[in-house]
Amino acid sequence: VKKKRRHEWFRKTIFTLWVFPEAVLRFVIQYWATRRWLSLVLGLPAIVCAVAFLVVRPWHSRTPAVERARQFDQQGRRALEQGDLQVAAVSFRRISFLDARSPAASYGMGLTAERQGDLASARSWMQRIAPDTEPGYPPAHHWLAGEMMRRETPLELHEASILEHHLLQAARSPAFEAESRVNLTRLYLLRGEPDNAVRQMERVVAQRPAMLLDLARLHAQAGRTAEARRVAVKAGEFFQAKTAEEPSQPLNRQAWASSLVLQERYEDAVRVLSEGLNLPDPEPIHKALGAVYLQWLTATTKPDKPDPVRQLEFLDRILQHDAANERALLVLASLAVGDDQTAEQAVALLNQMLARGAAPGAIHLALGTRALNRGEFEVGLMHLEQAQQRNPRIPEVLNNLAWGLAHQDPPDLPRALQLAETAQKMSKHPEIHDTLGTILAKMGRPREAVTQLETALRLLPPRADIHRTLGDLYEQLGNAGLADEHRRLAEKLQSAPRPR
Amino acid sequence: VSAAEIVIENTASEVVGPSSRRSVHFSVALAVVVLASHLPLVLLHFYHLWMHRPHYQFFPLLLAAIAWLAWQRWPQWSLPAPAPWWSTGLLATGWTVLAAATVLWSPWLAAIALVLSIGGLIGRYAAPGQWRDWLPVWLVMWLVVPPPFRWDFQLIFWLQSSTSQMASRLLDLLRVLHLMEGHVLVLPGHRMLVDEACSGVNSVLVLLVLTALFVVTASRPLIWSVLLLLSSVAWAWAANVVRITTIALAQAWYQVDLSSGWRHELLGYITISLALIWLISTDYCLAFFLRPIILRRVDLSEFALEDSALSRAWNWFVGAGAKMYWGPVPSEEDDQVASEDPAEPDPEGQLVDPGPIRPGTYVWLGAFGLFGLLQLASFVVPGQPALVADLDSIRFEREDLPEELGGWTLVEFQPEERALRDRVALYSDEWLFRRGPLVCRVSIDYPFSDWHELTVCYRGTGWQVIDRRPVIDWQESGPDGPYVQVALLRQSGEYGWLVFGLFNQRGEAVTPLDAPEAHWPSVWEKLTRSPLACWLLGLRRRELAETTYQLQVFASGTVDLSPEQKDEVREFFLSFRAAVLAAHRGRLSQMERRP
Numbered sequence A: 001v002k003k004k005r006r007h008e009w010f011r012k013t014i015f016t017l018w019v020f021p022e023a024v025l026r027f028v029i030q031y032w033a034t035r036r037w038l039s040l041v042l043g044l045p046a047i048v049c050a051v052a053f054l055v056v057r058p059w060h061s062r063t064p065a066v067e068r069a070r071q072f073d074q075q076g077r078r079a080l081e082q083g084d085l086q087v088a089a090v091s092f093r094r095i096s097f098l099d100a101r102s103p104a105a106s107y108g109m110g111l112t113a114e115r116q117g118d119l120a121s122a123r124s125w126m127q128r129i130a131p132d133t134e135p136g137y138p139p140a141h142h143w144l145a146g147e148m149m150r151r152e153t154p155l156e157l158h159e160a161s162i163l164e165h166h167l168l169q170a171a172r173s174p175a176f177e178a179e180s181r182v183n184l185t186r187l188y189l190l191r192g193e194p195d196n197a198v199r200q201m202e203r204v205v206a207q208r209p210a211m212l213l214d215l216a217r218l219h220a221q222a223g224r225t226a227e228a229r230r231v232a233v234k235a236g237e238f239f240q241a242k243t244a245e246e247p248s249q250p251l252n253r254q255a256w257a258s259s260l261v262l263q264e265r266y267e268d269a270v271r272v273l274s275e276g277l278n279l280p281d282p283e284p285i286h287k288a289l290g291a292v293y294l295q296w297l298t299a300t301t302k303p304d305k306p307d308p309v310r311q312l313e314f315l316d317r318i319l320q321h322d323a324a325n326e327r328a329l330l331v332l333a334s335l336a337v338g339d340d341q342t343a344e345q346a347v348a349l350l351n352q353m354l355a356r357g358a359a360p361g362a363i364h365l366a367l368g369t370r371a372l373n374r375g376e377f378e379v380g381l382m383h384l385e386q387a388q389q390r391n392p393r394i395p396e397v398l399n400n401l402a403w404g405l406a407h408q409d410p411p412d413l414p415r416a417l418q419l420a421e422t423a424q425k426m427s428k429h430p431e432i433h434d435t436l437g438t439i440l441a442k443m444g445r446p447r448e449a450v451t452q453l454e455t456a457l458r459l460l461p462p463r464a465d466i467h468r469t470l471g472d473l474y475e476q477l478g479n480a481g482l483a484d485e486h487r488r489l490a491e492k493l494q495s496a497p498r499p500r
Numbered sequence B: 001v002s003a004a005e006i007v008i009e010n011t012a013s014e015v016v017g018p019s020s021r022r023s024v025h026f027s028v029a030l031a032v033v034v035l036a037s038h039l040p041l042v043l044l045h046f047y048h049l050w051m052h053r054p055h056y057q058f059f060p061l062l063l064a065a066i067a068w069l070a071w072q073r074w075p076q077w078s079l080p081a082p083a084p085w086w087s088t089g090l091l092a093t094g095w096t097v098l099a100a101a102t103v104l105w106s107p108w109l110a111a112i113a114l115v116l117s118i119g120g121l122i123g124r125y126a127a128p129g130q131w132r133d134w135l136p137v138w139l140v141m142w143l144v145v146p147p148p149f150r151w152d153f154q155l156i157f158w159l160q161s162s163t164s165q166m167a168s169r170l171l172d173l174l175r176v177l178h179l180m181e182g183h184v185l186v187l188p189g190h191r192m193l194v195d196e197a198c199s200g201v202n203s204v205l206v207l208l209v210l211t212a213l214f215v216v217t218a219s220r221p222l223i224w225s226v227l228l229l230l231s232s233v234a235w236a237w238a239a240n241v242v243r244i245t246t247i248a249l250a251q252a253w254y255q256v257d258l259s260s261g262w263r264h265e266l267l268g269y270i271t272i273s274l275a276l277i278w279l280i281s282t283d284y285c286l287a288f289f290l291r292p293i294i295l296r297r298v299d300l301s302e303f304a305l306e307d308s309a310l311s312r313a314w315n316w317f318v319g320a321g322a323k324m325y326w327g328p329v330p331s332e333e334d335d336q337v338a339s340e341d342p343a344e345p346d347p348e349g350q351l352v353d354p355g356p357i358r359p360g361t362y363v364w365l366g367a368f369g370l371f372g373l374l375q376l377a378s379f380v381v382p383g384q385p386a387l388v389a390d391l392d393s394i395r396f397e398r399e400d401l402p403e404e405l406g407g408w409t410l411v412e413f414q415p416e417e418r419a420l421r422d423r424v425a426l427y428s429d430e431w432l433f434r435r436g437p438l439v440c441r442v443s444i445d446y447p448f449s450d451w452h453e454l455t456v457c458y459r460g461t462g463w464q465v466i467d468r469r470p471v472i473d474w475q476e477s478g479p480d481g482p483y484v485q486v487a488l489l490r491q492s493g494e495y496g497w498l499v500f501g502l503f504n505q506r507g508e509a510v511t512p513l514d515a516p517e518a519h520w521p522s523v524w525e526k527l528t529r530s531p532l533a534c535w536l537l538g539l540r541r542r543e544l545a546e547t548t549y550q551l552q553v554f555a556s557g558t559v560d561l562s563p564e565q566k567d568e569v570r571e572f573f574l575s576f577r578a579a580v581l582a583a584h585r586g587r588l589s590q591m592e593r594r595p
Helices: A002-033 A037-061 A065-082 A085-098 A103-115 A119-129 A138-149 A157-170 A174-190 A194-207 A209-221 A225-245 A250-262 A266-278 A283-300 A308-321 A326-336 A341-355 A360-373 A377-390 A395-407 A413-426 A430-442 A446-459 A464-476 A480-493 B002-015 B018-052 B059-072 B085-104 B107-125 B128-144 B148-173 B201-217 B222-254 B261-289 B309-317 B332-339 B359-380 B454-460 B523-527 B531-537 B563-593
Strands: B179-181 B184-187 B190-193 B408-417 B427-435 B438-449 B463-471 B483-490 B495-504 B547-557
Touching: A002 B309, A037 B148, A037 B222, A037 B261, A065 A085, A065 A103, A085 A103, A085 B179, A085 B184, A103 A119, A103 A138, A119 A138, A138 A157, A138 A174, A157 A174, A174 A194, A174 A209, A194 A209, A209 A225, A209 A250, A225 A250, A250 A266, A250 A283, A266 A283, A283 A308, A283 A326, A308 A326, A308 A341, A326 A341, A326 A360, A341 A360, A360 A377, A360 A395, A377 A395, A395 A413, A395 A430, A413 A430, A430 A446, A430 A464, A446 A464, A464 A480, B018 B059, B018 B085, B018 B107, B018 B359, B059 B128, B059 B201, B085 B107, B085 B359, B085 B523, B085 B531, B107 B128, B128 B201, B148 B179, B148 B184, B148 B222, B148 B454, B184 B222, B190 B222, B201 B222, B201 B261, B222 B261, B359 B531, B427 B563, B438 B563, B454 B463, B454 B483, B454 B495, B483 B563, B495 B563, B523 B531, B547 B563
Parallel strands: none
Antiparallel strands: B179 B184, B184 B190, B408 B427, B427 B438, B438 B547, B463 B483, B483 B495, B495 B547
16 A cells, blocks of 8 residues: 555656646736736836846945945045045045045045145044054155155254154155155255164165165165275266266266265266266356365365465355355455455456456455455445345345444444344354344443443353453443453453454 | 715715615614714824924815825725625724824824724725725825824924935035034035935825825826825925035025015025926926836837737836727826736625625624714813913013022023924023133923924034933932933034923923933823823823923033033022922912912
């Protein structure tokens, strides 16, 4: 019976399997034949719209969130470049919605806030992704470092450490490495850490051989002559090759010459530069030649035993190439002080320069100062007035002009005071305190004069004339003891009227 | 009821004799008493729906439609039959719920009781087979009862989020730069709130009700009806996605503002029309797919004309009964005819004769009548004065806060007035205060009804609640009562610190709810709102919906506030609340002194 039942079950299964496709087929035919196709046509809008809505999500998901974030980042940066801050703000905020931890979003929002003038918010956004003590997003570290370096107030010691941290973190990014290491070099130099500065620069030159020259200078500055020479040789080879590649580019030639100067190969440097004088614009080469000659002069002049004739010869060459070279003119002005033959030659050279129309301000200053020292007030004031008219923002000119006006006959004390006060606003040079004090003394304002002269006395080397004036002033103020003390010191110093 | 009464009377006079007429009158009286016993609280329920649930303001139309449906399906006189057990059960449940509603003074429970009682009455007086006609109508009646636990508001929030997200995806595909911060659509230079109306909750409910009425009227089969009802929700949602997307596109591409004014209204009508078109199209679509198999001999081969179990199953599935149909030429009526079960007799035109009056009927009459009277009595029980504010006299001003408050300096003041019956407050007075690097936005928002969970609004603008802590202990909260402090985080990484609280018309703090989303008042809480219970138990009565004022202090930044800064903000909230309460109480005392 069991066997029969098993067979029956088997038969039924086979029968069902045989019949089922037929039943399905019949059902499909019946179903198909009894549809109302007009209903389907009228139902099509619903079907199409439903499919459209159903497709939106998968279609939207085809673009990965990372790719979408990248697109928004690009869009935001473009908008920032174009100054469209509203688009930038929305773009960067969208990134944060796609990836809440994305530093690009905070960075972009920080940049946008900066452009909107909200520096506090910008700093806050950046600090979120670039903390002061931990590694963060290099571009934000770079931004924070730049923001610290742009501050007008000098950095405190701990702030300098934070700046160092930001620069070191920014240097992790290839995009900011060179710039950050150059800034680190500057920071270390300011902090008096030349070894660290050199280490940073050595890492820069690996990427930018053009910085070899700066590295050589750093070595020279740190007193490592051999290292400076070694690097300067490499720099010279590099810039020589660059000059061969681009002969019309004056900068490469100048850098090549500079590397030769660092090797103390002055004649070669002059030769290299002279070869560039036939360039369409030789002016930079002339200036570079002037600088080479000046360095040559400086390097070969012994401070304890100067050779004025040789100095004049070099100055003549310098001024032939760069008539406005301020340092050369200053050296020339210092040579012009005195009554010896060198001074006369220096004056003649200055007059020649003046006649050629070169750097008249500086030359007028040198000639005017010399004339004042010689007691030729009319000539001196004429030159200094000329110097002031050409550049009214040189404190030395204003100070010397004020001095001359106060000592001419009759003195013009109100104008002298005004000029001296303007000079003091521009510079904290102690000579200006002396000038101001002298003028105030002459104007009969002893208390103010004492303040200025005592400041000058504290900052300048001891001078008899200051003590003498202070003696007179204290006598006016009724302090005979102090007046006598100053006079005693003045007599002790026995100094002649100082050159200004 | 009166129309029904007339019908019954007319038919009864034609069909039955004088002995039955008394029982018919008695039955009508019972129905009237049962319905009337619910009315006081149900009317209060409708008032609350109108005032506090703007998305239910369609209910008068729904009631009218139900009345029309009832009129259309009103039964004719029929043979005597005893009341089925389930109708007695429904009536008993209705009475129990009505009793609870009266004692606890719950209009919502009264609405449930009414629907249950109507179900009981239908069962009691309709013919045995007539439930197929009445069940859909009875189910439609449930639409006047909002869901518990404020699920309708959660549905609103979900719809706002859902439509916003979908619109955002569409705008992405159309390459329109935008940002959806919660329910706020941000375009470069523009911010638009996707509010409740835009989110589609109104149109969802309206379309749902219309569809429900349609499927009942058109006698659509069950599967068909369910699918059509579901599609109505989907199409209302889709229409609102279109609406939001259109607003954004108009602004982004053509700089046309469709987010307010007559343009916004017009767009709303267009999109709801679009949803209706989609709905009609869906009905046709379902008519195509769910049509029963009705064979025509002329069209099919012998093979296809054979009886098929699958076809019979299909016909059963689509509500046409488990049999094959044959017809020379199927017509539109076929669908209707096929959708009804021919096996059962058509119950149209039958009303059960209640027969002789049973003693139980008197019990029902008395039981329902008692609670009807108790409700009426509750209205005249003496109680506390109403805590509903006269908003014309209670308004806050800039001068209510000093220029310097607790070390904070006033920077800006901005009053705002919004549309009436908005879910947000009618008035918002906003001050901006600064103290060092901290800037706080403080505001008074009013009027609200009872507790208003402010975190919902913040979630709507893209904030996530990290931590919410009600401060109830008076030693911590201070003499002016409890408040809530909330830590917030935005997806963009911004942090927020919010301190808020509410006070009522008397200036007393409203106790914050622990879990406001799923708050179910305790029996004791309900009793304190019941006039009858308060009168009997000597309790101090609370109004069903008292006017409340919301105070908030909010600070945000790109980094989280330090604990010290949070304390500063909290202290500032306490100073702010003290100043506002002093101004409020001063104004109240002025009003009391007036003749």
